[in-house]
Amino acid sequence: SQQGEEDPQALSIQEGENATMNCSYKTSINNLQWYRQNSGRGLVHLILIRSNEREKHSGRLRVTLDTSKKSSSLLITASRAADTASYFCATDAVGSGGSNYKLTFGKGTLLTVNP
Amino acid sequence: DTAVSQTPKYLVTQMGNDKSIKCEQNLGHDTMYWYKQDSKKFLKIMFSYNNKELIINETVPNRFSPKSPDKAHLNLHINSLELGDSAVYFCASSSYSSGRARYNEQFFGPGTRLTVL
Numbered sequence: 301s302q303q304g305e306e307d308p309q310a311l312s313i314q315e316g317e318n319a320t321m322n323c324s325y326k327t328s329i330n331n332l333q334w335y336r337q338n339s340g341r342g343l344v345h346l347i348l349i350r351s352n353e354r355e356k357h358s359g360r361l362r363v364t365l366d367t368s369k370k371s372s373s374l375l376i377t378a379s380r381a382a383d384t385a386s387y388f389c390a391t392d393a394v395g396s397g398g399s400n401y402k403l404t405f406g407k408g409t410l411l412t413v414n415p
Numbered sequence: 416d417t418a419v420s421q422t423p424k425y426l427v428t429q430m431g432n433d434k435s436i437k438c439e440q441n442l443g444h445d446t447m448y449w450y451k452q453d454s455k456k457f458l459k460i461m462f463s464y465n466n467k468e469l470i471i472n473e474t475v476p477n478r479f480s481p482k483s484p485d486k487a488h489l490n491l492h493i494n495s496l497e498l499g500d501s502a503v504y505f506c507a508s509s510s511y512s513s514g515r516a517r518y519n520e521q522f523f524g525p526g527t528r529l530t531v532l
Binding site: 333335340341343386405407408 | 419455456458459460505507520523524526
């Protein structure tokens, strides 16, 4: 069954506003990652947060992780039109065959930033 | 400069044909993957190879056969193509790190859009 579920499925905001996307998962994880996919392109890694971390920043990105609620959020501050893309969370679950070779992706949030 | 490359970018073919997609990474990674992304953008892992050995096979039909001639290449051959095989196929690679601090940030190729008519 699918591990990550993003919420909302689609989000439309104005340039300069903040965008928040959420991800929920079902089983214990080693880490959680966020990826961005521009239309017609491959996925690009944004940020990784480990299971023992609660918050992480990278530029305009802020990721939080609540392992008790099995959820994560991605905040993009001061959004730009170039941030328009699909955003996916991916989890590396504990006990996935004893390896870390498998990431399970959610269905993604389509973010549209209007100029 | 391309980190993970795939060829071809587009592939249009008839049902029943056999086709291959090639993937190469120049990042020095030891693990490579194939993913399938359907029309609803759901991305699902198909295969994972570590040091040329198959690690993950996610209940993919045996019409799909991956081949890893070396650590930098992972090709995907598909026999007897079906309509339902139409999707975008992504290759990715990562570096495996052992121990508790392991991580697997993955680097994706640009994708191959397969259309089966």
